[in-house]
Amino acid sequence: MQFDFNEEDDLSIQKFEHMLKTNEVGFFDSDEFEQIIEHYLETGKMAVARKAIKLGISQHPTSVNLKLFRAEMLIFDNQIELAHAALNELYEIQPQNAEIYIQKANLFSKTEEHQKAIELLQTALSYTPDQSDVYNLIGMEYLFLEDYSNAKINFMKCLEIDDTDYSALYNVIYCFDFLQEHEEAIDYLNLFLDKNPYSEVAWHQVGKQYFDLKQYEKSLAAFEFAIISDDHFVGAYLEKGKVLEKLGRFNEAIANYQITLKLDDPTSFAYLRLGKCFEKLGAHEEAIKYFKQTVKEDPLLDKGWLAIVNFYCKSMDYQKALGYIEKAIEIDGENALYWTKYAKLNKRLNFFEEAEYGYRRAIELGNYELSTWLDRADILLVLGEVEAMISNLTNGLEFYPEQTELEFRLAGAYCLRGEWVKGKFYLQNALKRDAEFLIIWEELFPQLLDHQEILPLIQS
Incomplete structure (x- = not known):
């Protein structure tokens, strides 16, 4: 397939890749190069991005944006001194370019000089039209410093500018959680919901805060509002199921977990909780069916294997329980929980040499x-x-x-x-x-x- 390398159209990336295959050198304007480089950075194709940056600068040696890409790549490659020099050179040309401050901050962040990074980002706020993104970066730097109070403030500023930035909302709640400020988190989320009453993410987070406070009825109501806001929100059904379990309403919990199996690909968590609910109801065949589905879905989930083993232990079928813990060990022989259970089962069956080996392995693995x-x-x-x-x-x-x-x-x-x-x-x-x-x-x-x-x- 042949391309006209001087034609400005939507095929710039394909044209560039064709050029690489044929070793032809064609001309791209600087905007095209920016588009090409962004594409390869976003897709993680760093080697191709480097080629595009090099060729772009050779064709447009005065382009500040292309040189910023080169500085970003130098930072990525840990070429710290070269990155400093490149950014200082760009600062002399455009001292009011916010992206220069952002990349300088990125450089200091990479060398764990987070306070310097914050100062540069605060300067960038004066020059950028995208303040929300910069507040988010400042929040992340405060997280690196484990200063959760200031991180929270900056993520909140993101949301003041863009209340659809759910990653910022999650980060705000993460900070509240770390600070154990559950009541304050609920107050903040309620203010957010006053402006965004159908935000399923906010209702979901309110429910989780009430759950942590063991206020299960309020938690249940919040998850129901999340489902009203989005009746395909799998996470809300899962959390609602957990609350219903706490309230002893196992049949309702089962119904919610089963909804998630229809809405999306089944999860080992849903299978495990279904098994637990049926076990509570005394429906043993259903319980063990779902426990086995759990480990089939995720063979590395130790809670699934231990649920099966404990199920057979309660039935006093210790030989079968031992068989399943041996299967678990075949899959993950570095799990101390498995070896401890293996040792206890062998001890109960009077297989003392095997029990001693199990305890020894458990200790070696950190039990x-x-x-x-x-x-x-x-x-x-x-x-x-x-x-x-x-x-x-x-x-x-x-x-x-x-x-x-x-x-x-x-x-x-x-x-x-x-x-x-x-x-x-x-x-x-x-x-x-x-x-x-x-x-x-x-x-x-x-x-x-x-x-x-x-x-x-x-x-x-």
Whole structure:
């Protein structure tokens, strides 16, 4: 396909790509180059954007806008010094060009000099017709500084200029949430709704604020208004379902979750909540059907696998529960929750070696709960691995240095190895902290209760 490279029409991008394929060099005016470059930046084709910038500047060496694109690309490529030099050169030419200040701010933001970036953006406000965009950038810089109050103020200014900027609205609410200002968020949203009474996004956010405050009836009303404003708003149906669950209205929650399955592609969240609702109603076949749909939709969702496992545990079908947790581990073997559940199920089934391995993997993956250290220690005792038991309990004491249950077990383990000095040391410490836990010895170390080394400590 041949193009006239001097023709100004809507085919500038196709013409440019044709030029790249044929190695021909054609002429584009500066506006065409801007359109071409914007296209490739937006689509993430940086290499082609660089070629367009280079060719554009070669054909239009005085174009400030094309040089601004070059500066933006230098910033993207982390060529900080070159970007500074390019922007300073442009500032000398057009000191009142807002985009120069914006790109300078972008440069400082990238080097984590956020306060300098804010100062430049505030200057840009004086020169730009698009103040909403600049306020949004200032808000983001304040977020980087974790100054949520000032971030909130600037996102609010975005909305004062453009009340359809829902990304700014979400950012305002994010700031309110971080500051735990739920009541204030509701007041702000109500003011917003006075001007935009059919804003489904605002009603949705009001509902979420009331939900966080546990004011479920008000939350429910807000989500209903969101649905009235847009009866295809999937998020509102999902949130309404959650509220109805809290109110114990499970059949109504099911109806709302099922609506979402018809409006859009099914989500693992909707399947999971449907399963939970049917389980609450005692409809076990429906419950397990939806739990299985959950993991089919999203095999990496641990809540789905754990829901299936817990379902079979409640039915006392531990072998089947174990089978499903093994499937989960095959998919994600780095999930500590899976290994903990695997260990507990094997322990219940008296598969002690497998249970010990499960607890060991859970600890390796970051499960440092007290119960994990204790359960693994007890299993190691059953397996006769006293040295490993001591190592496990010693590690556990690093996380829980004053935990009596760990010390009683460690005392017993040392005594079993004949290390009476260490054993009596930990036993004395444990007895001082809480003598009632001596019952642990009666259960785990009955052979030590009448030992001549121990009896005097217990009876004192």
